[in-house]
Structure formats: C-alpha cells, structure tokens
Amino acid sequence: MSSAVPYRVGFGEDAHRLEAGLPLVLGGVPVPGAELGAVAHSDGDAVLHAVADALLSGLALGDIGQYFPDTAAEWKGLDSRLIVQRALELVRGRGYAPVNVALVVTLDRPKLGPLRAEIAASVAQLLDLPGSEVGVSFKTSEGLAPAHVQTRVTVLLGRTEK
C-alpha cells in the first residue's frame, strides 16, 4: 500500500552493450548513423527501460525484470514502449501520475544533440506529459566505454487522488 504523500521520486538506470549490425533506439527514437546497436532481448531501448524502472521505483513496485523477464520468449524483440505503458498503468493504478522527468544518456557515438527534442517529445508522449516536462541531457564516457550505452532517469510522481 502506497503512502498518501503528494509527491514521490523515482530513479531508474539501464545499460546495454553495443555491437555492429544492430539497431540503436533511444526513447522510442531510432538513432540515425549509429554504427553500433544494443545487444538485448527486447529492442534494447536503454532510455525507456530506465524510464519504466524510474516509474516503478517511485512507488516501490520493483523493477521491469519482474514484469518482463528477459528469459520469456514472448518478450523477444519487444517494443519497449509497451514496458513503459505497463509501468505507467501500475503507477496510475496507485493514484499517481508523472509530473516531470529528467534523463541522462551516456553514449560516445554518434552525438545525440540533434535528437534531443525528438527524444523528449517521444518520452513525453508516452507519459502523457508536455515536452517541456522532459529534460534530456547527453554525456560521453570520454572513451572509457565506447561500446556501451547507459541511461539514468529520475521522475517525480504526483498524487492524482486527493
């Protein structure tokens, strides 16, 4: 049972190894010009996996591995938007909704700056938020992890039922 505090903060993190010949999708947006893509059971969207975990963690609902085990054949190649939708349903079922999101993507190449607005809009649409409520930051690993993508996400959840 969730407490009835007006706000709760959630945090999520996700990472995938990258290999040549695979697609790279971040926040539901295919990254053009990516020479490396995510090795994953699902579509490997590190942004959406971290968003879903942030949603769940804000209400202490566990993590996406419990709802979408990576051993389940039915989730192979899964569109990660479905994972976020499921997490959002659980959050709404507890009487909360996202207020704003801050996310950080660490990737060496390609540069993601040109995709900032598109990724923000895509995540915002999934969470039924204005694009202005999704902050997107990009970092590189400075060459420490060139075949690696990592995402960290915080989300503020606000109580919708008084």
Ligand SMILES: [Zn+2]
């Ligand atoms: Zn993932």
